[in-house]
Amino acid sequence: MDNRKGRGRFIFFCLAPAVILFIIFLIIPTIDVFRMSLYKWGGYTDHKTFVGLQNFTKLFQSEKFYQTFQNSVLLIVVVSIVTFAFALLFASMLSREKLIGQNFFRIIFYIPNILSIVVISAIFSAIYDPNNGLLNAFLNLFRSASSDPILWLGDQKIVIYSLCGAMVWQAIGYYMVMYMASMANIPESLYESAELEGASRRHQFFAITIPLIWTNIRTTLTFFIISTINMSFLFVMAMTGGGPDGATEVFLSYMYKEAYTNSSYGYGMAIGVVVFLFSFALAAVLNAVTRREHLEY
Template identity: 65%
Template sequence: MKNKKQERRFIWLCLAPAIILFTVFMVFPTLNVFRMSLLKWGGLSANQEFVGLNNFFILFKDMNFIRSCQNTILIIVLVAIVTLIFAVVFAAILTREKVKGENFFRVIFYIPNVLSVVVISSIFSAIYDPSNGLLNSIIGLFKPENWEGIKFLGDQSIVIYAVIGTMIWQAIGYYMVMYMASMSSIPEHLYESASLDGANKVQQFFKITLPLIWGNIRTTLTFYIISSINLSFLFVKVMTGGGPNGASEVFLSYLYRQAYDNATYGYGMAIGAIVFIFSFVLSAVVNKITLRDDMEF
């Protein structure tokens, strides 16, 4: 009995620093966001007026906030789906096929994840440039000489898709490496048995590879949601600043604008509270929907 008590004390002693840090830097700030969302406050002054849920009532009537919600949801859905498809397919090709220069392609695909968001945003801003950008130069080959080019970052109807394309390019390599790690642990004899039974490579992919890495896919889907919300702010801030006319505004960029640019800190924290609840609920729903019995080998 004495040994068990000493063991418990030792375990709690080891866990204490992590628990304290998590509580101080995660739990308390999160609770403080909800507290400040109930205030009318500029962020710098000492005057704090308690307004209850009034910030939230105003928020859900704010069309700019609703548009930022729509953009954020669009980013999460498209970035998650497209990145997932390309990352899994590329991982399967590099893992299962004998590709010449396999290690070279692994490095090339992973490079975007090493670069900072500012560098990537600057590169794609240059690519999207309507006058001298690479993309417009390629499209211009099939257009008349007086063609002015597409304003990818200046057209309200397509600017958010330009940001999404940049985010997908940045994310594919990271998740591809994660899926490759899972695929490389699948025993070769499973594929050999399936091949002897007449299954082609596509059937092997859907019947063996995909089910056996499904646990990894479920985990990365949560990463997609969190990273899309966080990174979308950085990409939007550098590439468009939320423009033109708020067409590329997302959750966190709108929060930043309200809390710091407009000095309505309480209102900005109300947006932060919504973002927290949205992220938590969406992650829980995705995990519930994708839940299935684990396959073992």
């Protein structure tokens, strides 16, 4: 009995600091966001006016909000699909194919993940520069000298896809390494048996590799899609500031500007509540859609 009590106290004192910090820095601020979304407040004065759901009514009547919603969803879909497609492809190539300098390629692919968002944004801003950028210089090899330069960060139709390029480049290496770790645990005998049956490499990839690392894919996909909401804010603020004309405005950049630039703190918190609920719902739907029977080997 004494041993059980002593063990219980030990577990309590080990968990208590983490639980207290979790409550102070996550639970309480989250509740406060919900509370402040019901007030009209500039954020810098003591004067607050309770307005109920008025901020949400204003939000759902705002065309700008629907533009930011569209931009955010576009980034989530495009960046997620492209990132995971290339991460799985490169992980499979570096895990199964006998390539010269495999370790070198692993390091090169992982380097973008250790760079700060500001550094990556500066690199891609230079690449996208309409006059001296590397991308336009390359394309000019195949275009007429009199052609106007492409405004990668200034054209409303393509600027969002320019952001996608930077975000994909930043994320591929991290997820590639995670998938390589999972693929390394798949017995080689499974692939040898498949080859004896006449299965191609492509068929082996979809019939053996993907099902056996599906748990890892499912976990990382949920994590990545939710983190894309945060990462898009950093890239937007560092590269475009939401422009041109709101073409790259996303959830959090819109919330930041309303709360801290336009002195509409309550309205900004209403945006934060919508983003929180959207993220929670998206994670729940994604977990339900990607649920599969667990495979063992």
